[in-house]
Amino acid sequence: xxxxxxxxxxxxxxxxxxxxxxxxxxxxxxxxxxxxxxxxxxxxxxxxxxxxxxxxxxxxxxxxxxxxxxxxxxxxxxxxxxxxxxxxxxxxxxxxxxxxxxxxxxxxxxxxxxxxxxxxxxxxxxxxxxxxxxxxxxxxxxxxxxxxxxxxxxxxxxxxxxxxxxxxxxxxxxxxxxxxxxxxxxxxxxxxxxxxxxxxxxxxxxxxxxxxxxxxxxxxxxxxxxxxxxxxxxxxxxxxxxxxxxxxxxxxxxxxxxxxxxxxxxxxxxxxxxxxxxxxxxxxxxxxxxxxxxxxxxxxxxxxxxxxxxxxxxxxxxxxxxxxxxxxxxxxxxxxxxxxxxxxxxxxxxxxxxxxxxxxxxxxxxxxxxxxxxxxxxxxxxxxxxxxxxxxxxxxxxxxxxxxxxxxxx
Amino acid sequence: xxxxxxxxxxxxxxxxxxxxxxxxxxxxxxxxxxxxxxxxxxxxxxxxxxxxxxxxxxxxxxxxxxxxxxxxxxxxxxxxxxxxxxxxxxxxxxxxxxxxxxxxxxxxxxxxxxxxxxxxxxxxxxxxxxxxxxxxxxxxxxxxxxxxxxxxxxxxxxxxxxxxxxxxxxxxxxxxxxxxxxxxxxxxxxxxxxxxxxxxxxxxxxxxxxxxxxxxxxxxxxxxxxxxxxxxxxxxxxxxxxxxxxxxxxxxxxxxxxxxxxxxxxxxxxxxxxxxxxxxxxxxxxxxxxxxxxxxxxxxxxxxxxxxxxxxxxxxxxxxxxxxxxxxxxxxxxxxxxxxxxxxxxxxxxxxxxxxxxxxxxxxxxxxxxxxxxxxxxxxxxxxxxxxxxxxxxxxxxxxxxxxxxxxxx
Numbered sequence: 047x048x049x050x051x052x053x054x055x056x057x058x059x060x061x062x063x064x065x066x067x068x069x070x071x072x073x074x075x076x077x078x079x080x081x082x083x084x085x086x087x088x089x090x091x092x093x094x095x096x097x098x099x100x101x102x103x104x105x106x107x108x109x110x111x112x113x114x115x116x117x118x119x120x121x122x123x124x125x126x127x128x129x130x131x132x133x134x135x136x137x138x139x140x141x142x143x144x145x146x147x148x149x150x151x152x153x154x155x156x157x158x159x160x161x162x163x164x165x166x167x168x169x170x171x172x173x174x175x176x177x178x179x180x181x182x183x184x185x186x187x188x189x190x191x192x193x194x195x196x197x198x199x200x201x202x203x204x205x206x207x208x209x210x211x212x213x214x215x216x217x218x219x220x221x222x223x224x225x226x227x228x229x230x231x232x233x234x235x236x237x238x239x240x241x242x243x244x245x246x247x248x249x250x251x252x253x254x255x256x257x258x259x260x261x262x263x264x265x266x267x268x269x270x271x272x273x274x275x276x277x278x279x280x281x282x283x284x285x286x287x288x289x290x291x292x293x294x295x296x297x298x299x300x301x302x303x304x305x306x307x308x309x310x311x312x313x314x315x316x317x318x319x320x321x322x323x324x325x326x327x328x329x330x331x332x333x334x335x336x337x338x339x340x341x342x343x344x345x346x347x348x349x350x351x352x353x354x355x356x357x358x359x360x361x362x363x364x365x366x367x368x369x370x371x372x373x374x375x376x377x378x379x380x381x382x383x384x385x386x387x388x389x390x391x392x393x394x395x396x397x398x399x400x401x402x403x404x405x406x407x408x409x410x411x412x413x414x415x416x417x418x419x420x421x422x423x424x425x426x427x428x429x430x431x432x433x434x435x436x437x438x439x440x441x442x443x444x445x446x447x448x449x450x451x452x453x454x455x456x
Numbered sequence: 457x458x459x460x461x462x463x464x465x466x467x468x469x470x471x472x473x474x475x476x477x478x479x480x481x482x483x484x485x486x487x488x489x490x491x492x493x494x495x496x497x498x499x500x501x502x503x504x505x506x507x508x509x510x511x512x513x514x515x516x517x518x519x520x521x522x523x524x525x526x527x528x529x530x531x532x533x534x535x536x537x538x539x540x541x542x543x544x545x546x547x548x549x550x551x552x553x554x555x556x557x558x559x560x561x562x563x564x565x566x567x568x569x570x571x572x573x574x575x576x577x578x579x580x581x582x583x584x585x586x587x588x589x590x591x592x593x594x595x596x597x598x599x600x601x602x603x604x605x606x607x608x609x610x611x612x613x614x615x616x617x618x619x620x621x622x623x624x625x626x627x628x629x630x631x632x633x634x635x636x637x638x639x640x641x642x643x644x645x646x647x648x649x650x651x652x653x654x655x656x657x658x659x660x661x662x663x664x665x666x667x668x669x670x671x672x673x674x675x676x677x678x679x680x681x682x683x684x685x686x687x688x689x690x691x692x693x694x695x696x697x698x699x700x701x702x703x704x705x706x707x708x709x710x711x712x713x714x715x716x717x718x719x720x721x722x723x724x725x726x727x728x729x730x731x732x733x734x735x736x737x738x739x740x741x742x743x744x745x746x747x748x749x750x751x752x753x754x755x756x757x758x759x760x761x762x763x764x765x766x767x768x769x770x771x772x773x774x775x776x777x778x779x780x781x782x783x784x785x786x787x788x789x790x791x792x793x794x795x796x797x798x799x800x801x802x803x804x805x806x807x808x809x810x811x812x813x814x815x816x817x818x819x820x821x822x823x824x825x826x827x828x829x830x831x832x833x834x835x836x837x838x839x840x841x842x843x844x845x846x847x848x849x850x851x852x853x854x855x856x857x858x859x860x861x862x863x864x865x866x
Contacts, residue, residue, distance in 0.1 A: 059631040087633055118628040125632065209858050214760040217861060218528040221469045222535065223497055230756075253861045345752045346640075350624040354763060356857065436857035447766065447846035448619050451627060451663045 047079045047375050049151030053100075054085035054092065055186075056157035056164065057125060059118035060200030061207075061352045062363035063186050064452075066156045067120055068113045069367025070184070071100050074152070077375050083148060086455070088124035089155075089164055092144060093137070098455050109452060114360055115442055116451040117352035127160050128167045131174070138171045145179050152180050152374035156367070158187035158198070159409065162382055166402045169380030180374040183382035183402055184366050188349045190241035193408040194400050195384035199366055200349075201241060202359030202435035207351040208234060209248025209436060211344060212289060216254055219285040219340075226337035227280045230287045232257070233324035233343045237293035240264050240412045242348070244424040245432055246289035258286050263293035264411050265421040267302055269330065275422065276331055292323050292343075302326060353449050357438025362395065369397040393434035457489045457785050459561030463510075464495035464502065466567035466574070467535060469528035470598050470610030471617075471762045472773035474862075476566045477530055478523045479777025480594070481510050484562070487785050493558060496865070498534035499565070499574055502554060503547070508865050519862060524770055525852055526861035527762035537570050538577045541584070548581045555589050562590050562784030566777070568597035568608070569819065572792055576812045579790030590784040593792035593812055594776050598759045600651035603818040604810050605794035609776055610759075611651060612769030612845035617761040618644060619658025619846060621754060622699060626664055629695040629750075636747035637690045640697045642667070643734035643753045647703035650674050650822045652758065654834040655842055656699035668696050673703035674821050675831040677712055679740065685832065686741055702733050702753075712736060763859050767848025772805065779807040803844035 051074040055063055067084070074082045084103075086096035098121075104110050113120060131138055145153065153168065155161050162183045169181040185192050190201035212232055219230050236242040240262025250256025258279055261267055279286045294302045306326040324341035332339040366383045373381055381399040388394040416428040442449035461484040465473055477494070484492045494513075496506035508531075514520050523530060541548055555563065563578065565571050572593045579591040595602050600611035622642055629640050646652040650672025660666025668689055671677055689696045704712045713733040734751035742749040776793045783791055791809040798804040826838040852859035 055631075059628055090633075116627065117624050119631040122633070123631045206857060210763050211757055211761075213858060213861070214527050214762060215756055217526065217864075218469055218756050218760040220864060221465075221529040221533045223500075223532070248858055251855070251858065251860075253863050340756065342755045342757070343753065344757075346625055346628050346750065347621055347752070347754075347757070350628040351621075352624060353620050433856060438857070439854065444849065445661070446843060447616060447848070448623060448658055448661065450661075451623070453663050454627075454630060 047074065047077045047151055049079070049149045050081040050083060051079045051152045051154065051371060052083040052085060052097065052145070052148065052150045053154040053156065054088045055119040055121045055123045056088040056155060056161040057123060057187065058349060059123055060186055060188050060349050061117045061203040061355045062200045062359050063156055064116045064120045065114040065360045065363035066184050066186060066199060066367035068104070068110045069364035070154050070371055071104055072110060073368035073371040077371060084121045087122040088126060089128065089141070090124035090126040091122060093140065095144060103455055112443060112450060112452045114364065115352055115440060115449065117350040120452065120454065125160065128164050131167060131171050141168070142171070142175070142177060150179050152182065152371060154182050154184055154370045154374065156184040156186045158189070158192060162402050162405050165382065166380060169402070172379065180377070180379035182370040182374045182378060184370045185382060185384065188242060189236050189239050191239040191409045191411065192405065193410045194405050196387040196395065197385055197435055199359060199363035202356040203351070203354070204242055204348050205245035205248065205432055206356040206436035207348050207354040208242060208245045208344060210354055212246045212257060212287070213249035213254050215342060216249060216257065216287050219287055223284055224338040226335065228285045228338045228340065229276055229280070229328065229331045230285070230340040230342065231324040231328045232287065232289050233292050233322055233341065234289055235344070235348055236263060236291050238263055238409055238411065240291050243289055243291040244412060244428050247424050247429055248432065248436060257289045259288045259422045260424055261288070261290045261294050261422065262412055262417060263291040263295065264414070265417060266297045267294040268297070269302070272327070273330065273334060277335060280335065280337060290323055290327065294323060353442045355440045356436045357440050358435055360440045366397055373399045390430055390434060393437070457484065457487045457561055459489070459559045460491040460493060461489045461562045461564065461781060462493040462495060462507065462555065462558065462560045463564040463566065464498045465529035465531045465533045466498040466565060466571040467533060467597065468759060469533055470596055470759050471527045471613040471765045472610045472769050473566055473596050474526045474530045475524040475770045475773035476594050476596060476609060476777035478514070478520045479774035480564050480781055481514055482520065483778035483781040487781060494531045497532040498536060499538065499551070500534035500536040501532060503550065505554060513865055522853060522860060522862045524774065525762055525850060525859065527760040530862065530864065535570065538574050541577060541581050551578070552581070552587060560589050562592065562781060564592050564594055564780045564784065566594040566596045568599070568602060572812050572815050575792065576790060579812070582789065590787070590789035592780040592784045592788060594780045595792060595794065598652060599646050599649050601649040601819045601821065602815065603820045604815050606797040606805065607795055607845055609769060609773035612766040613761070613764070614652055614758050615655035615658065615842055616766040616846035617758050617764040618652060618655045618754060620764055622656045622667060622697070623659035623664050625752060626659060626667065626697050629697055633694055634748040636745065638695045638748045638750065639686055639738065639741045640695070640750045640752065641734040641738045642697065642699050643702050643732055643751065644699055645754070645758055646673060646701050648673055648819055648821065650701050653699055653701040654822060654838050657834050657839055658842065658846060667699045669698045669832045670834055671698070671700045671704050671832065672822055672827060673701040673705065674824070675827060676707045677704040678707070679712070682737070683740065683744060687745060690745065690747060700733055700737065704733060763852045765850045766846045767850050768845055770850045776807055783809045800840055800844060803847070
């Protein structure tokens, strides 16, 4: 490379997004980039001229290793959708003025659907206006909902954390006996795509029966049928564990978590509060069946748990970062790096680049065939797909008993 | 030993309680016990003659290693307080009839305050009625609230998980910028003792500023002062992270989590719902300050997270199990094994036995001197006390990407 590289992170953070950043940095340096800049808070920060020289922060190989083990977006992130080019030409001019001043040859953006939309618009603008900067997207999202790529970096580590935590919760749930049984509802992220919720099935094995029911957001949720299922299960076992997506909806389109709001929970200031999906269902079960219930939200923990990251995921995240720089260096623009699975067993997967116009704003959901007929569990095909992505560990670098992370830029 | 040993687990499960069970089993076998029985569901199960022969379940050294890495109570647990001896003599007769039939020489009970009360009553009864069976208690509780022992097995692993998770949450909280800032409230277990909540301070280090505020249940909580603190912090930083105990109370004695109920949240069936402490405070902050908030409950995860266990904790849990059998074999009864710290740095700790009459039902709380004057953070003394207990890891035995546990007895 003759010029400089700039890299940004966008959307919700993950446990693997910094491994992609480390991959971008390393490959850019290896290919001769003079400077590798990091946008603070994505394109939104760049517009305010917030960027850093990454070589001042990643000063040696150890820093790079620690960065790969640091959760969340090291550079800071944003949720910002660029306007259409014709809507605000001045904004695009401003961005390119900054890029040109920094002598940027390659612009790498690590993110999900909205980020790919940014890559698409910026590369379109560059072509229209005849500018040489190249724009490549690097997939990232725990939700695994990006089209065209077999899976997204970030998903494997979140899935591993979910499988591990749900297994530990199941273990715990069998300890104490309650007169009318115990029902535990675990709420998992993924508003429209059930990839993460389905990963609860990973808890199942020779040593654990796994969750009893799994409800994905792709299918309509029926509260009455759910209650009947629970009732039947409680006749057979003392502890029932259910994994639900935060985004499950009724037939009429309302989210289950909105039902809590119907019962007039208004806080001291008059604001209506939505209770969570799990806590709503747990309170329904407790009320109707009289059993003990627990509602557990995996919340932020599931996307930030670097201490439980998947080795395959962290390595692939690093690879796609490197592949993005390579693609730009070889002349590609307006592309996203994708992961292409060649085989499940032995697991083999490589990178390709695909046209970002085909990816942006297209949400990949769990196929209907990967959920059982009743809509209450994922199939073996689903598990076969996810299993390779959670293999191996990345030992945190422990300092004084706690994982060490790379110091955030200030 | 000439006779048999029986061991039970009681109270809330932890990540280390099965390591104590493994220690009991190993030492009992080493000392020549013919049979080592495990009570299912503690003394409550024993009363229904539910017990297993542990040698059928721990068949080799690998099983024992896996058991030490299995969270929650392997044998099942109970929350059951024995009546006073004079209140129900028949119950005691029944227990001793079972113990005598099984030729029990040593009865080991792994648990917290209530469990030590059980040891006290059973050993008193044995002395009164001149029976030879010996009763020894083995400390266990994530809450670390047992008297006379420097700390309790189970606490170190929970503290390590809390420190690690809070650090990851802080990392995550700085990624996205919100107009009026982000306030994250993390709710931690420990209704009366703040040991676990204080462990959130472990997140603090060269690479992380740690939580901004820590509120223990030992001190009165003032909502207005809290709001003012948050307001001041938001002037200086974009993300504020607060650790609160689930048991913080107002000056008038009401739990903060009860305040949610004052605002008439009644579910579809007319039952009043208590919202959690964190979600109540988060909704107050959102309403009054207009900033983005997040409420995160570490819930069951903090006591079941074997995948993040502390090596010191798992080893000490094993040791106290062994020491309990040794004490019984040497003629002790009505005693609890305690951990005695000899030095912080280098950390040195050994076991002793103490009279269970001095322990039972006495709750150890965080000393006032280990909380700052304002009551908003723990002191360095607190951290110095906890640090040695979270050192080292116990690598989970991973099978197909997920930690393997020992099969639960059926």
